[in-house]
Amino acid sequence: MRKRASFQCFYSFSYAALPLFLLLALLSIGCTSNRRAVTVPERKPLDRGVASWYGKDFHGRRTASGERYDMNDLTAAHRTLPFGTMLEVRNARNGRSVVVRVNDRGPFSKSRVLDLSYGAAREIGLVRSGTAPVELYLASRGGAPPRFTVQVAAFSDAERAVALKQELIGMYPETTIYADGNWNRVRVGSFNDRDQAESLRRELAVIGLQSLVVTAQ
Secondary structure, three states, X not given: OOOXXXXXXXXXXXXHHOOHHHHHHHHHHHOHHHOOOOOOOOOXXXXXXXXXXXXXXXXXXXXXXXXXXXXXXXXXXXXXXXXXXXXXXXEOOOOOXXXXXXXXXXXXXXXXXXXXXXXXXXXXXXXXXXXXXXXXXXXXXXXXXXXXXXXXXXXOOHHHHHHHHHHHOOOOOOEEEEEOOOOEEEEEEEEOOHHHHHHHHHHHHHOOOOOEEEEOO
């Protein structure tokens, strides 16, 4: 025998005195807790694996694309992606991200998915450890150019992220929090031009906030 669904909504006045259409409207408003939450699809990475980096021993040498390797540029070596592909590389250990351009082939170790330039590895805190688990995303989707933002901090504790946002929002109203379930990232601004984002990063450094430019999700 099927059970009838029951409404658990209570009001301090009599329903009998209300027109039917108004009664239904009140019931629908009072029972919003029974509605299913709308979820946003999780962004899927292009690949996951271990990344490493290479530096001064290769500085100035020709890469597989023909250009000179500059250890301070934000570039990377990948086995198959076309030269010029823009990748967002996210360090799974600390949540930090950097956008790099594929200009070389590698890594030669089959256990790794990407070789970062020294400059890119520094941006995501990978230099000291040498390797780290990463997630790779295409930096532009649907042919649209990526947007950039300035990440001030990343907290596992949501309350700390909210507190920092409240401190910044008076001077930077465009401060937001991007949360992915593991990290709560405090970010400022959204730019089409990376140079504009870098300018804001330098401005934040003047007031003592060490930040980095990442792609905006």
